[in-house]
């Protein structure tokens with residue numbers, strides 16, 4: 001493109017005025033050197049007359065102008081779209097509520113997931129949990145109405161947590177575990193009445209109530225396994241799965257995938273899943289009566305076979321005493337058949353705090369002798385050797401956390417020594433050290449720690465090596481480990497059997513690439529017009 005010297009030059013004395021239509025400025029060169037004066041690198045030619053100029057300047061052709069305007073509008077539009085698309089938008093969620101009606105207590109869990117994901121495939125996470133005050137619903141066998149009433153407080157809270165416009169579409173489930181399994185075995189009519197009462201209470205809330213039922217031990221184990229593997233993204237990514245160890249109050253579950261188990265031996269322990277395009281053959285077993293409360297009952301029953309008035313219990317701290325009622329202890333179907341023929345109303349338990357003897361008492365509640373399979377855990381139940389990593393939750397976590405034993409790189413021998421020392425600590429000292437801890441829990445940690453170690457090592461056959469692959473967990477990525485999430489994911493079909501086709505690029509990446517390509521195309525277009533660009537001659541031309 002040419003630069004033009006203005007026709008406004010007025011003579012020798014006047015400074016010539018240089019005009020560079022394509023340069024941003026008009027400049028007066030310094031006196032005496034008219035050529036060295038401008039910030040535009042080229043020096044310019046005299047322009048043709050204005051009319052001729054318009055005709056010859058290719059930038060002034062209508063096509064070029066229209067194309068340029070369209071190009072600029074296209075770029076502005078694309079960039080605007082990209083910016084708007086990437087702006088964080090108010091996320092909308094869907095919700096699901098699950099009540100875990102356990103033997104020791106009931107908990108309400110609210111889950112949420114992004115509403116706009118197709119087929120509800122967005123990540124589900126725990127939004128809120130509420131611990132129902134009082135005991136589990138099975139404890140209301142004599143006054144079922146109260147079982148329903150006990151849920152109200154947490155359910156009112158749930159109503160506040162879920163946006164009103166989502167209430168009607170939010171599924172609400174109640175799953176009962178070992179406490180109700182035992183009540184159902186003991187007195188099915190009482191169990192039905194409790195269910196009737198909790199159903200009536202839950203139907204009064206504006207959610208979509210999907211029913212209350214007792215989960216089988218197999219379901220409890222399998223859904224716990226689904227939960228922890230879903231939360232750790234192992235299912236979606238097709239990674240090696242983690243086994244699940246759940247210790248409740250009345251039952252305990254072990255679930256894991258083993259290379260040596262295909263479901264042929266002891267098929268009742270097999271659960272098959274097809275999730276995200278992968279097949280899983282999960283071994284699972286639930287031991288009713290081997291939750292930590294019922295196991296304590298089994299251990300006490302073992303020590304009170306003859307109906308004594310006093311017992312010295314090695315699983316309680318020295319100096320600890322408690323009076324226990326025989327009829328309450330033997331009320332549970334786990335021990336009811338073993339009730340001594342002749343026994344006083346109650347017996348007094350005095351702790352002696354002896355880990356080794358406690359270990360012996362606890363071992364006596366397991367049957368390690370009978371096994372009709374290639375290998376067993378205990379009580380004649382088939383179990384392959386534990387394989388891979390494990391997540392241990394519920395009471396496993398509560399107890400090991402309190403005892404400061406969650407670090408499984410500590411050898412089993414050291415764990416034993418620590419428990420030995422802890423059990424031998426006088427009760428008065430324990431209470432002083434933990435004034436804020438619930439005394440029922442506090443009195444039982446020696447028993448519970450010893451029970452956990454016995455269950456894992458002698459019961460499930462964990463070795464020093466496999467023990468170190470256990471992780472004691474409470475939550476994974478903010479959601480509690482337990483069966484409830486897996487149960488809801490299953491009932492709402494939220495884990496697809498096949499891996500969903502995913503777009504090659506995330507949305508933001510797609511928009512960015514389109515924008516970059518558009519800018520490059522426009523730049524190419526501008527470059528292609530190079531032959532018709534206005535130029536400034538490099539050669540200075542004196543006019």
Ligand SMILES: O=P(O)(O)OP(=O)(O)OP(=O)(O)OC[C@H]1O[C@@H](n2cnc3c(O)ncnc32)[C@H](O)[C@@H]1O
Pocket residue numbers: 101102103104105136177178179247248249250251252291292293394395398399402441
């Ligand atoms: O699965 P089931 O057998 O029905 O039992 P649950 O659902 O009631 O079992 P939880 O996981 O809620 O609790 C397991 C046990 O841990 C006990 N527990 C809860 N919090 C605890 C804590 O802080 N310290 C010690 N024990 C605790 C509770 O009383 C139970 O005996």
